[in-house]
Amino acid sequence: MSGETSIDRNKLGVGLFILSEANFFLLLIIAYVYYHAQSGVGATAASSLNPMRAGVYTICLIASSFTMMLAARSAKHEAPAMLSAWLLATVALGAIFLFGQVREYLGLISQDVTISRDLFGTTFFTLTGFHGLHVFIGLIALATLAGLALGGALRGRNIVAIETVGMYWHFVDGVWVLIFAIVYLGAIR
Amino acid sequence: MSQAIVGDAIAPASVEREGLLAWVASVDHKQIGIMYMLAAAVFFGCGGLEALLMRVQLAVPNNHFLSPEAYNQIFTMHGTTMIFLVVVPLLIGMGTYLVPLMIGARDMAFPRLNAFGFWVFVFGGLLLYFSFLAGGAPAAGWFSYAPLSELPYSSSAGVDYWALGLLAVGVGTVAAGINFIVTTLTLRAPGMTIRRLPLFVWMTLVNSVLIIMAIPIFNAALVMLLIDRQLNAHFFTPASGGSALLWQHYFWAFGHPEVYIMVLPAFGIISEVIPVFSRKPIYGYEFIAGSTVAIAFLSFAVWAHHMFAVGLGHLFDLAFAAGSMLIAVPTGIKIFNWIATMWGGTIRFTVAMRFAVAFIVMFTIGGLSGVSFAIVPIDWQMTDSYYVVAHMHYVLFGGTLFALFAGVYYWFPKIAGRMLSERLGRIHFWLTFIGFNLTFMVQHILGMLGMPRRVFTYPDLPWWGGLNMISTIGAFTLLAAMLVFAWNLIVSLRSGEIAGDNPWEAWTLEWATSSPPPLENFIRVPPVRGRRPLWDLAHPERADYLIQR
Amino acid sequence: MPGSSPFNPVSPQAQAIAASFNSTLIILGVIFAIVAGLTLYIIIRFRAQPGASMPAQDFGSPRLEIAWTIAPAILLVIMFSLSMRTMRVSDPPRESREPDLVVIAHQWWWELYYPRSGVTTANEIHLPVGRAMLVRLESADVVHDFWLPQLARKIDAVPGRSNHFWLQADQPGVFLGACAEFCGNEHAWMRLRAIAEDEDRFNRWQIEQATIPAPPERGLAADGARIFELRTCVNCHAIQGTIAYKRIGPDLTHLAMRQTLGAGALDNGHDNLARWLANPAAFKPGSHMPDLQLSSDEVNALVAYLESLR
Numbered sequence A: 001m002s003g004e005t006s007i008d009r010n011k012l013g014v015g016l017f018i019l020s021e022a023n024f025f026l027l028l029i030i031a032y033v034y035y036h037a038q039s040g041v042g043a044t045a046a047s048s049l050n051p052m053r054a055g056v057y058t059i060c061l062i063a064s065s066f067t068m069m070l071a072a073r074s075a076k077h078e079a080p081a082m083l084s085a086w087l088l089a090t091v092a093l094g095a096i097f098l099f100g101q102v103r104e105y106l107g108l109i110s111q112d113v114t115i116s117r118d119l120f121g122t123t124f125f126t127l128t129g130f131h132g133l134h135v136f137i138g139l140i141a142l143a144t145l146a147g148l149a150l151g152g153a154l155r156g157r158n159i160v161a162i163e164t165v166g167m168y169w170h171f172v173d174g175v176w177v178l179i180f181a182i183v184y185l186g187a188i189r
Numbered sequence B: 001m002s003q004a005i006v007g008d009a010i011a012p013a014s015v016e017r018e019g020l021l022a023w024v025a026s027v028d029h030k031q032i033g034i035m036y037m038l039a040a041a042v043f044f045g046c047g048g049l050e051a052l053l054m055r056v057q058l059a060v061p062n063n064h065f066l067s068p069e070a071y072n073q074i075f076t077m078h079g080t081t082m083i084f085l086v087v088v089p090l091l092i093g094m095g096t097y098l099v100p101l102m103i104g105a106r107d108m109a110f111p112r113l114n115a116f117g118f119w120v121f122v123f124g125g126l127l128l129y130f131s132f133l134a135g136g137a138p139a140a141g142w143f144s145y146a147p148l149s150e151l152p153y154s155s156s157a158g159v160d161y162w163a164l165g166l167l168a169v170g171v172g173t174v175a176a177g178i179n180f181i182v183t184t185l186t187l188r189a190p191g192m193t194i195r196r197l198p199l200f201v202w203m204t205l206v207n208s209v210l211i212i213m214a215i216p217i218f219n220a221a222l223v224m225l226l227i228d229r230q231l232n233a234h235f236f237t238p239a240s241g242g243s244a245l246l247w248q249h250y251f252w253a254f255g256h257p258e259v260y261i262m263v264l265p266a267f268g269i270i271s272e273v274i275p276v277f278s279r280k281p282i283y284g285y286e287f288i289a290g291s292t293v294a295i296a297f298l299s300f301a302v303w304a305h306h307m308f309a310v311g312l313g314h315l316f317d318l319a320f321a322a323g324s325m326l327i328a329v330p331t332g333i334k335i336f337n338w339i340a341t342m343w344g345g346t347i348r349f350t351v352a353m354r355f356a357v358a359f360i361v362m363f364t365i366g367g368l369s370g371v372s373f374a375i376v377p378i379d380w381q382m383t384d385s386y387y388v389v390a391h392m393h394y395v396l397f398g399g400t401l402f403a404l405f406a407g408v409y410y411w412f413p414k415i416a417g418r419m420l421s422e423r424l425g426r427i428h429f430w431l432t433f434i435g436f437n438l439t440f441m442v443q444h445i446l447g448m449l450g451m452p453r454r455v456f457t458y459p460d461l462p463w464w465g466g467l468n469m470i471s472t473i474g475a476f477t478l479l480a481a482m483l484v485f486a487w488n489l490i491v492s493l494r495s496g497e498i499a500g501d502n503p504w505e506a507w508t509l510e511w512a513t514s515s516p517p518p519l520e521n522f523i524r525v526p527p528v529r530g531r532r533p534l535w536d537l538a539h540p541e542r543a544d545y546l547i548q549r
Numbered sequence C: 001m002p003g004s005s006p007f008n009p010v011s012p013q014a015q016a017i018a019a020s021f022n023s024t025l026i027i028l029g030v031i032f033a034i035v036a037g038l039t040l041y042i043i044i045r046f047r048a049q050p051g052a053s054m055p056a057q058d059f060g061s062p063r064l065e066i067a068w069t070i071a072p073a074i075l076l077v078i079m080f081s082l083s084m085r086t087m088r089v090s091d092p093p094r095e096s097r098e099p100d101l102v103v104i105a106h107q108w109w110w111e112l113y114y115p116r117s118g119v120t121t122a123n124e125i126h127l128p129v130g131r132a133m134l135v136r137l138e139s140a141d142v143v144h145d146f147w148l149p150q151l152a153r154k155i156d157a158v159p160g161r162s163n164h165f166w167l168q169a170d171q172p173g174v175f176l177g178a179c180a181e182f183c184g185n186e187h188a189w190m191r192l193r194a195i196a197e198d199e200d201r202f203n204r205w206q207i208e209q210a211t212i213p214a215p216p217e218r219g220l221a222a223d224g225a226r227i228f229e230l231r232t233c234v235n236c237h238a239i240q241g242t243i244a245y246k247r248i249g250p251d252l253t254h255l256a257m258r259q260t261l262g263a264g265a266l267d268n269g270h271d272n273l274a275r276w277l278a279n280p281a282a283f284k285p286g287s288h289m290p291d292l293q294l295s296s297d298e299v300n301a302l303v304a305y306l307e308s309l310r
């Protein structure tokens, strides 16, 4: 026997990082659910949010996970043109999602639903805000990858970079699906 | 990865030292490990100074040496410093230095992440201490209960520095945890299977899992507190609908695992030191390794034992009491296995071994008082009294810090290439042992006499003054002990006896290379066919792998 | 000398805890003696002698290890059942009725209200010997903790919720306690005392507290009453029978009958009262009672007035 393993250390590292992030989001979600369950006065999810519109943006984010998968596959098959294209598509879809979120925020603030107004505002903006921040960071990473791919600098061993960013992106995406189900669709009351 | 380790000749140790800059820019795990320990030592000086100020204030009843504002800042900073800036980084620093050596690797899996983790930790610590200059240190205790920690009741920026600083420290800690796991899982030398890991490495591995699961809970809570304070949100402000208890749940869901984060690697140190000086293998490796996993799991099911007085209902209390008591079982296994390891041995009572043996007894006292808290009605009397202060110092100082001293005396020769003075070491040991028990034994009694914790002064009730005076005398004995220790470090670094590769005739891989080890650790990693590679090398006819399957 | 140790219980509730604490200490003491005894024996017996040979290499014995897994587990089951039994006695279920006493914790004093007689006072709980009082505990600001070690379990005062518990003293006397949860600056001087007296005296005390003290007609005390209204004392304090009704600070209606000032920071008395009014921060720095820059004449008048409040 030997200590030789087939685990890629970068993937393992990113996996563990994602695990720690998952714990972080879990706590934010619990806070939301906890206050939602006992919230009395003030704004509520039902009165302030538009699940239909958010649903459209959600579909964009989910779609971006697929394009990310396709990007990773193109990288594996050494198809640089396809790789750049799928990466760009992912960035575009992610950016649309973020744009949607900004619009939603502006709308809420104009109705005076803010982080300091009441517990719905506090928990909603904290949860979705931190998610948005993660999307933003993911977009920077993706855009960097896309730039490298366009410049032809991404090939061969760099596939791990695409895979790890992909892991992160799928995670961010998964968190949103959970948030959407809980906050917008009221899956947990 | 691991193939790269074997057989490469590498540069000698001397080229790696090139002034301060080489240290600051270093990504070598040994240098980073040393820097962790040095930084933590400086913070230990701060935390110790704060402790002495508190003890002076408490020496006599109705004392006016410190104002309540000052006292409350000082005890908050003392607890925060000792836990987040001393114990955790010391343990991480030791791991950073030792884990790659013990598994036969050249470095950590992510050397730059390693350096990043260290520097964020330093940054976080400095941020925390900067609060003294920026209008007042935090004064809400090391667990900053809301709503006391919220803006209406803590209006200076202290709590903000506290939260930001600990957020930074937390990020560094998570980085270290990830690095330990990846290093241990991917960089082991050939033959070093998971089941052959030295126990220190095993415990650091389990500990890292705890870190990754627990610290983010704290980070989330800190972020919410900051949002409350900075953006007028309402997470923990009952006046506007928030919940004071949510903070308590969040804090302790992190805080209890945190206390095991502070003790598991210490168990690892003890599990290395005791066998070597008893000249016997560790007794029941599997039980010790397995019980560690049990502790890690259980540590997430006990947090509300810090909240028995909140009034959450008997069933709720009992559920968490059961979990807390269960933890005594895997911990007891370790205690008895260490005793069995020594039993029948030929024990050399070096200073390292003295600290390790003292650890067993001192930690048991702390553990047993912990179990008395897990009996809910006893906690209903003793919580938030000096009995708690006694408990936590017995486990943290009598436990973790004693283990760390054992570790320093054990591994200093490897790190510095020179032996620590055993003569000064014995003085250090006895002063510490006596001073420690003087300081904290009487605090059990103070708690039982009804003295609450976190009071800047107290009325002159029977016995209170006298017992507190004893505690203060003990604290100054500890100061003497630490000065002897510091002197020992300095003197031995200059002119200690040359250590050689393996002065203790120990059995794990770090002793197979020179002291200090060269830049990439090993000229050649010896074959690993069991848990004690160097024993196998020295005693081929009685090698472990001949006996064990 | 009044005491404050949970080992001198004066109620069945505290008695139950003390008893189980004692038996627990014995069990834990035995465990400690085993661990320490074995260690001591090892230190003496297995110290390396010069020229000693390598000891037998013993890798463990699952049978023994299982033994020391199970033995502690059994002890723990015993302690757990002890715990369950004691909890029922030391914290009996509350009855769903009006409490006998409402305690509201403030930074850094205790507001006490007896709903049956309508009496409001501060920091010193009077209770009849031998009768269990149902107490409701609340907080006006941060988390505090009610601790009278000889009388009852300790319990938190959490803002936004109320807790109930039983308070009882089976013998007359003064019993000391304190706020046990850190609550800010003056947590140390948020002390508490219980004064247990027989039913008659307790009832008399309640009647005295419920009567409105006669306002002073003339002299220094009458000046004091006027100053009390002028110098904003009325913004924070209540005195029955006057215009003062605020509850930011302790109710002063029968201040002269209390033993302490500032939640235990000072003994109540002529000189101390004057010193307190002249500068509360000298005894309780950080207290929410401000220094009102009173002249010494004003202080004397106020003291005379407050001392008339019996």
Ligand code: HEA
Binding pocket: B259, B260, B262, B263, B305, B306, B307, B324, B325, B327, B328, B329, B331, B332, B333, B335, B363, B364, B366, B367, B368, B369, B370, B371, B373, B374, B375, B379, B382, B383, B384, B388, B391, B392, B395, B396, B399, B400, C031, C035, C071, C072, C073, C075, C076
């Ligand atoms: C290194 C850190 C460390 C460790 C290891 C422990 C270990 C334990 N702690 Fe402790 N604890 C703290 C650090 C630690 N604690 C701190 C810092 C606080 C205070 C926080 C604050 O409020 O500021 C605290 C507070 C604390 C409380 C809350 C007190 C209160 O505020 O009301 C409780 C309650 O249950 C508790 C329980 C325990 C238990 C059951 C263990 C067990 O893990 C102990 C297990 C060990 C043994 C039992 C000894 C060896 C075993 C045997 C010899 C076998 C036989 C034994 C039996 C059958 C009993 N601890």
Ligand code: HEA
Binding pocket: B041, B042, B044, B045, B047, B048, B049, B051, B052, B054, B055, B075, B076, B078, B079, B080, B082, B083, B086, B087, B141, B142, B143, B389, B392, B393, B396, B397, B401, B439, B453, B454, B455, B456, B471, B475, B478, B479, B482, B483, B485, B486
């Ligand atoms: C590992 C953790 C740790 C350690 C080691 C210590 C060490 C000490 N602690 Fe502390 N303590 C805590 C963790 C720790 N503490 C925590 C978590 C709290 C709770 C805080 C809260 O309530 O929020 C607490 C609270 C606490 C209190 C209660 C305060 C209160 O409730 O009001 C007291 C009171 O006596 C106290 C005393 C001491 C003393 C005298 C020491 C002594 O042992 C210190 C001895 C050290 C020295 C004297 C330093 C000397 C060093 C040098 C001179 C530099 C040498 C340089 C090198 C070695 C390089 N501590």
Ligand code: CUA
Binding pocket: C105, C106, C107, C108, C143, C144, C145, C179, C180, C181, C182, C183, C184, C187, C188, C190
């Ligand atoms: Cu109120 Cu401490």
Ligand SMILES: [Cu+2]
Binding pocket: B255, B256, B259, B302, B303, B305, B306
């Ligand atoms: Cu705990």
